[in-house]
Amino acid sequence: MKVLVIEDEIKTAKALGRMIVSVQPEATIVQYIESVAMAVEYLSGSELPDVIFMDIQLADGNCFEIFSQIRIKVPVIFCTAFDEYAIEAFKSNGVDYILKPFEKKDIQSAFEKINNLKNFFQHSPSPDRKLEDILNNLTTGRGKTNFLVFSNNKYSNIHVDRIACFYSQFGNTVLVTLDQKEYSISQSLDEIGQLVSGTQFFRINRQYLINFAAIVEVEHYxxxxxxxxxxxxxxxKPLVTKDKASRFLQWLEER
Incomplete structure (x- = not known):
């Protein structure tokens, strides 16, 4: 696995590189890059890595300037001291968002998420095509538009605008429409969260992924x-966990 590290503090970059290799022994750090300009040049002319670990604040600006100049088609793990960029990060191929000072378990969790993505695509006749589609969705915020459901011996498509929420119960995932119809579907909430638009849906806890259009009001609990x-x-009860409360309110405000 080829890993690119984009971090302007060289000591931090090297420490991150050692941590990555200790967690993922087959990983090779292909390059340490310190700036937006260097990142754009490298990613424009070199073979793409398998994953990028990227800081937010770089030597010559904000990392999101990279995405405005070139198209990145690989998963990105953001490693930063700032928590206010999480939403923008997940719109820029972000698979995970690690806050400094990070620990070994944080890096391990990030690789687990990447492996989960790979496992999700392994049965697809064209996994590379599906992965690219989802990364495109992450970048554009567009997301999957329909879900195929089966009920009463019939298949039908449910448009995401008609979906109120997805919830998990007793190991099953259920799609609920705005007119209160329920359908069991095969994907897990983790998989659905990668497919739908982060602008339209929010994972409020381990059990619920809700559509903005289904929300009536929010109150303190x-x-x-x-x-x-x-x-x-x-x-x-659809409860937003305390660790997600601030991000959820920010998500609501950004409509």
Whole structure:
């Protein structure tokens, strides 16, 4: 596995590189890059790595300037001291967002997410094509537009605009429409979260992925959580976990 590290502090970059190799022994650090300009030049003329670890603030500007100049088709792990760029990061091929000072377990978790993506595509007749489609969706914020469901011996397509939420219960994933119809689907919430638009859907906790269009109101709940009132009824209260509350409110504000 070829890994590119884009980080303007060379000591931090080297430490990150050692941590990556210790977690993923087959990984090779192909280059350490310090600036937007160097990153654009390298990614424009070289063979693409398998994954990029990228800081937000670089020597000559913000890393998102890279994405405005070239198209990156590989997963990106953002490693930064700033938490306010998470939403923009996940719109820029971000698979994970690690806050400094990072630890070995953070790097391990990032590689697990990448491996989960690979496992999801392995049964596809054209996995490279599907991976590129999803990375395009992450970049544009467009996401998957329809889900194929099976009910009463019939297949039908449900457009994402008709979906109120997805929830997981007893190991099954259920799609719920705005008119309260429910369908069991094969994908997990993790897989669906990679497919749909991050602008339209938000994973509020381990059990629920909700559509902005289904939200009626939000109120404070116990233990710094948020309670979301939806246009439909759900088996459990749709609670935003306290670690996601700030990002969820920011997501609401950015409509």
């Amino acid at each position: 116990f233990s710094r959580k948020l309670l979301v009132s939806l246009k439909i009824t759900t088996p459990e």
